[in-house]
Amino acid sequence: MSQRSAFRVDVLEGARIAVFSLKANRLRTVLTTLGIGIGVATLLAIVGIIQGLNTSFHKQLATFGANTMYVSKWPWMIKGDWWKYRNRKNFTLDQMHRLRTLAPFVTAMSPAVSRLSDVAHGGEQMSTVRIQGVTHEYLNISGYEITGGRFLTEADDATTRPVAVVGADVVDGLFPGVSPVGQSIRIDNRTFQVVGTLSRKGKMVGESMDLLVFIPFKTFYSSFGKGRSFEIALAVEDASQMRSAEDQLTGIMRRVRSTPPGAEDDFSINRPEAMAKTYEQLTGALYGVAVGVGLITLLVGGIGIMNIMLVSVRERTREIGVRRALGARKRTIVFQFLMEASSVSAVGGLLGTTVGLGTAKVVSLITPLAADVQPMTVVAGVGFAALVGLLFGIWPAARAANLDPVEALRYE
Amino acid sequence: MSQASGAGPLIQVENITRVFHVGGEEVRALRGVSFGINRGEWVAIIGQSGSGKSTMMNVLGCLDTPSSGRYMLNGKDVSRMSDDELAVIRNVEIGFIFQTFQLLPKETALANVELPLVYRGVSAKERRARATAALEKVQLAHRMHHRPNELSGGQRQRVAIARALVSEPSMLLADEPTGNLDSATGEEIVRLFEQLHKAGHTLVLVTHEPKLAARCPRAIRLSDGEIVADGDGRTVAMGTASDVLNAGGA
Numbered sequence: 264m265s266q267r268s269a270f271r272v273d274v275l276e277g278a279r280i281a282v283f284s285l286k287a288n289r290l291r292t293v294l295t296t297l298g299i300g301i302g303v304a305t306l307l308a309i310v311g312i313i314q315g316l317n318t319s320f321h322k323q324l325a326t327f328g329a330n331t332m333y334v335s336k337w338p339w340m341i342k343g344d345w346w347k348y349r350n351r352k353n354f355t356l357d358q359m360h361r362l363r364t365l366a367p368f369v370t371a372m373s374p375a376v377s378r379l380s381d382v383a384h385g386g387e388q389m390s391t392v393r394i395q396g397v398t399h400e401y402l403n404i405s406g407y408e409i410t411g412g413r414f415l416t417e418a419d420d421a422t423t424r425p426v427a428v429v430g431a432d433v434v435d436g437l438f439p440g441v442s443p444v445g446q447s448i449r450i451d452n453r454t455f456q457v458v459g460t461l462s463r464k465g466k467m468v469g470e471s472m473d474l475l476v477f478i479p480f481k482t483f484y485s486s487f488g489k490g491r492s493f494e495i496a497l498a499v500e501d502a503s504q505m506r507s508a509e510d511q512l513t514g515i516m517r518r519v520r521s522t523p524p525g526a527e528d529d530f531s532i533n534r535p536e537a538m539a540k541t542y543e544q545l546t547g548a549l550y551g552v553a554v555g556v557g558l559i560t561l562l563v564g565g566i567g568i569m570n571i572m573l574v575s576v577r578e579r580t581r582e583i584g585v586r587r588a589l590g591a592r593k594r595t596i597v598f599q600f601l602m603e604a605s606s607v608s609a610v611g612g613l614l615g616t617t618v619g620l621g622t623a624k625v626v627s628l629i630t631p632l633a634a635d636v637q638p639m640t641v642v643a644g645v646g647f648a649a650l651v652g653l654l655f656g657i658w659p660a661a662r663a664a665n666l667d668p669v670e671a672l673r674y675e
Numbered sequence: 676m677s678q679a680s681g682a683g684p685l686i687q688v689e690n691i692t693r694v695f696h697v698g699g700e701e702v703r704a705l706r707g708v709s710f711g712i713n714r715g716e717w718v719a720i721i722g723q724s725g726s727g728k729s730t731m732m733n734v735l736g737c738l739d740t741p742s743s744g745r746y747m748l749n750g751k752d753v754s755r756m757s758d759d760e761l762a763v764i765r766n767v768e769i770g771f772i773f774q775t776f777q778l779l780p781k782e783t784a785l786a787n788v789e790l791p792l793v794y795r796g797v798s799a800k801e802r803r804a805r806a807t808a809a810l811e812k813v814q815l816a817h818r819m820h821h822r823p824n825e826l827s828g829g830q831r832q833r834v835a836i837a838r839a840l841v842s843e844p845s846m847l848l849a850d851e852p853t854g855n856l857d858s859a860t861g862e863e864i865v866r867l868f869e870q871l872h873k874a875g876h877t878l879v880l881v882t883h884e885p886k887l888a889a890r891c892p893r894a895i896r897l898s899d900g901e902i903v904a905d906g907d908g909r910t911v912a913m914g915t916a917s918d919v920l921n922a923g924g925a
Contacts, residue, residue, distance in 0.1 A: 268796040269796065271796065272793065272794060272796045276793055276794070283781070287781055581777065582779055584777070585777045585778075585779060585790075586790070586794075587738075587762065587765075588736070588738060588765060588771050588777070589765065589766065589771070589790050589791045589794060589838075590762050590763065590765050590766020590767075590791055590794035590795065590842075591762060591794050592758070592759045592762040592763075592794075593758060593759070593762075594759070595794065668738045669733050669738050669739055672738075672773070672777060
């Protein structure tokens, strides 16, 4: 018999016996399958939910634009002493203009200041709407698009016009079925004329990005007082040079702010894309722990398989002896038991995948968490389960193959 | 018979020993056994419990290898073969018939008979045809879709004989083939052996029963791991009164 046909016999006969034996011991098969299935389900549900979180986070982050930065008084994710940042001096418009002249790689720049206010039109009112004072270039930095009318102009800002560009949620809330452009709204009892509407961005970490109104920067200060500090929002030419742009900006800002050498920066440069890193560190740890739990569950399932395979080998000692006497080689016996172990696991993996995906789906339906399972995860789930079966099947299979045929035939 | 070619005896055993180590002690089950068996012979290997006949049967069946000596089977030296090579030899050269039948309980008679062909890589269609033919030879074709527990003892042993015949081996090696059968059924099986012998099959029968050995044209008597008699079946089997008296002790 050639090597190839011998191998074919090993695989075909191994598979046939495996299926036969799994069918013969249905209850045992189901229970063993469950062990692996639960492991895979746990793993998949967790991975799915975390992947979903990541995907939605990155999607939202992408709407910011990959090439935007915010020079602010404080970092978006504050670590340590809040008062240190609070005591920093506010930026001035003069500083912003000097920054602009000194940083030619900046393609768009706008001051940005905001507050939460009530907004009303006719009988309708919305509360905690984000009011942002910005200039005309902010449109290119923010990643919004104009869906009706126009954005703020330089002239709007220069002459402190009471005009407003409204977000999609505000349109829905205040102007159901009406075009808002040309209408007036009241922000904290000051009247503004709507000149444009914004495209919808959706939610970011659970918060709507569309419940907002843009008004000219100078109008903001003249309407709501100069007490609030502003951030400098900017976009740079090349998204791949963010790191070096950040370094250059830091140097320029220190000059502009006259920071003494050796002193700490009295400003923070925030990059939405850098925020992702902090976020990933955070979820990464969670991911690690969760995957660890899933793996332990799988391990337990694997031990279950090993246990049942050892029982199976013992139960079938005589059968192994008969097969060996009739010409089965050791390898054929090994294949037989490995096939059995890995097919139980693969079925468990498939079951677990279904349950895991279902769980992730249910979670995404009843909670704000959006589960997202990538096809590779499913393939990996089933494949990994089969691998677990294979690994934990090796020892029982080797034991079966190494039985002395004479002893095995005599086994009662 | 498939392997009827080649000169010389089918089986040539030369000065074979088999030593077991049991708990630090040496047990010499075979102490230098030599004999030859020609194609078409029907030979009984007889001896009491502990005589070494089971060890002899395991060595002849290539389930065990001798500690020293040479075993030539069908022109091949099998005494130094690897485990895998021995598996192939068992598959091709030997048809086993066991006292306890050793059928796979969950498989049908047909599937049981097909098994040696599976390990030889024979296609499913040809397997089925050959297994059916083998079952016909033992008059069990009508029961081929039954499982062993639906068959009588005699029928089970006939399935086992069909399984041994299906691969057309050089020899049939039977270990106490009537040991688990009542005398009438046992007689049926012995008649079947007689037919197979007439058809030219080489048969080696290991037994402790003088009556059974007496039916064989030739018998080899083992005692304490050595050959004490080799000759006409009836003469060797009924050789001494003490042998006959002690024969029931296995």
